[in-house]
Amino acid sequence: MSEPTTFQAPIGTHDVLGPASAEWEGVVATFAQLAYRFGFELAVTPMFEELGVFHRGIGEHSDVARKEMYVFEDRGQRQYALRPEGTAPIVRAFVQHGPATPWKAWYVTPAFRYERPQAGRYRQHHQLGVEVLGTDDPALDVEVIALALRFYQALGLVRVRLIINSMGHDECRAAYVERLRRHLLANVAGLCVDHQDVWHENPLRVLDCKKPECVAVTSAGPMLIDFICEECREHFDRVVRGLDSIGIESELNPRLVRGFDYYTRTTFEYVADSLVGSQNSIGGGGRYDKLAEQLGGRPTSGVGFGSGIERVLLARAAEEVEPRNLVNRTLDLFVIDTTGEDVATVLVDELRSAGFATDRAYDRRSMKAQMKAADRSGARFALLVGPQEWAAGEVTIRDLRSDDYEQAQRRIARDDVALSLANLLND
RNA sequence: GUGGGCGUAGCUCAGUUGGUUAGAGCGCCAGGUUGUGGUCCUGGAGGCCGCGGGUUCGACCCCCGUCGCUCACCCCA
Known part of the structure; x- marks a missing residue:
């Protein structure tokens, strides 16, 4: 490739200039205001971390870690990765500094994933999110989920749905994965071509497959929500009841399995029905009670969520929300x-x-x-x-x-x- | 990683069976208006027709390659 005479933004990245940047600014300001109101403080952490933070955090075998991370070596031969998501770095910072708990932090950050770009999917996208470290009180699951919904409402989004599931804690999950593995083994022939060979690496991923073949196989099989232990069940019920008590409707989806390995118990996703299937997830998160330990800290419960700014803006456009100024940028x-x-x-x-x-x-x-x-x-x-x-x-x-x-x-x-x-x- | 569509002015796009000085609208600049914008009129600037190669007397147009954009699969925000 010869040196181009002009330059453009790298593949899958985009410049945000006026007047679109005003809407961007409004979205961030709205979130900051809301986070403040919910008792969160801003946390700013580096754009890159030691590779291990993500390998041990989101899981070495997750799709994101395996084929989407921007990994590089610096001049001191250290292995780093640009952050592909927001949670692991915040937990790393928590472990490093040990702030008083419960620690409630919010962030806004770019996230980098090496993917083929398409509508609502970029190599650099931007996320807003919160994390709470230091307690497993289901009231915080509720609070985090509520903050997300209040955010979408403040932006004027209406066609947004909450789906929720429980992954159980590591023991009930491990027992379930074994059961699922046996079920898949007995039905390998019925799986879709993509999962024929790779189902055993991460059986949970098959639950997420939308191909009719896989759906047929898995819906005849065991569902995690039916196998979680008593405490996990109790936790889940309290989350659902808590949401209900503040008027937030949740829809149980036993197939909801998110792409990062650190989740335990509560997982959830906000789906924008105004968007097409492949890009309709505008935010999601859950509980990660083992993550701090995995990153070398004391056992510390955590829960949080992240939402994509670009996705949220797509949803606003799709719902034709009035482009009212979220921030006043009129000259006097x-x-x-x-x-x-x-x-x-x-x-x-x-x-x-x-x-x-x-x-x-x-x-x-x-x-x-x-x-x-x-x-x-x-x-x-x-x-x-x-x-x-x-x-x-x-x-x-x-x-x-x-x-x-x-x-x-x-x-x-x-x-x-x-x-x-x-x-x-x-x- | 796989597949479809598309690359012409700052933007949105025309461009005839291949034919010599490549067009429009919007935007921008100036003037009409001797200090007064948003309407109107006139004029002007601005293009390696993405890039490289090929076919041809001749290529924006046909062929090959390449880069990029875009959409979809996968996965996610």
């Missing part, structure tokens, strides 16, 4: 300077310091060009400063939403700008 004022002395530099600095969102034109362009720029900026008011006004210590303030030349503008003393503007904006 646009300064138009025709004095030839660059007084705009002084004025914008003054007004910005006074708290007004202010912009201006550059390059000493014509009045007409500056007015066009003001119009395009979406600013509420224009501040016109010409040589005569400036000499008289005055400026003209003009309402850009009005088309009435006489009514829309008036001259005021330069020193009164901040006060007048504040009054006008309050009207």
Whole structure:
């Protein structure tokens, strides 16, 4: 391949620029606000970790670890991986620093997976999520699941469904996997071509297969939810009852098996019915009571979820949610300077310091060009400063939403700008 | 990793059986308007027709390769 003359973003990545970035910013701000309200603090951890964090976290044999991770060696011959998901790094940080429990942390982060891109699937996507470490109280499963739903609701999503399952703890799960293995062995011939050979590596994956052949085989077989121990059952029931008590409907799906090995007990997924099947999972998570130990820490329960920003935006588009601004990014004022002395530099600095969102034109362009720029900026008011006004210590303030030349503008003393503007904006 | 569709201006796209200076709309810049935007009119800038090779007197057009985008399978957010 010859060196290209221009560059573009790497395969499967995308640039987020305005005006789409405003919606992005709104989604993140909405989540941050909600996380704060739920008692979570922000946690920022590195974009890459030692490879072992993910091998021991999400499981060496998971699809993501096997064929989707960006693994690299640094100049010191250390093996690292770009984070393919958000949970393992947070738990690594928890183990390393030992914050007081329950530790409730939220994050926003890119996630990297080497996949063939398609709608709603990227090599770099972005996730918002929360994790709680230090207690196995089912009330926290409920809280985490509720936070996710409140988030979707705040974004205006309606066609969102919660599906839930229990993976049991490691012992009931191991016993179940044995049963499932025996069942699959007895029915290998009936499995779909993709699972004929690989079913024994991770029998649980077959449950997730949508091919009719596999569905036929597994639906005749044992379901994990029927084999979990008494404590796991009790935990699960308390989660479902808790959700019910705050009006959150959950739908048991005994086939729900998520792709990371660290899950125990509660697992859940939010499905957007406005999206097509292959990309309709907009968020998911669950409990991981063994993960801290696997990463070398003391036994510590945990529960959390992650949601994909791109998926959430796809769902908003699919539901045709009004693109109302989640954050206000309207300029208050646009300064138009025709004095030839660059007084705009002084004025914008003054007004910005006074708290007004202010912009201006550059390059000493014509009045007409500056007015066009003001119009395009979406600013509420224009501040016109010409040589005569400036000499008289005055400026003209003009309402850009009005088309009435006489009514829309008036001259005021330069020193009164901040006060007048504040009054006008309050009207 | 497998398969389908598509690469022409900043954006959305035309481009005749292969024919010489490659077009439109939107956007951008300037003027019409001697300080006044959003409408209108006029003019202008902006293209290695993704890249490389081949066929041909001649290629945006046909063939091969390649890179990229996109959609789907798989898996996930």
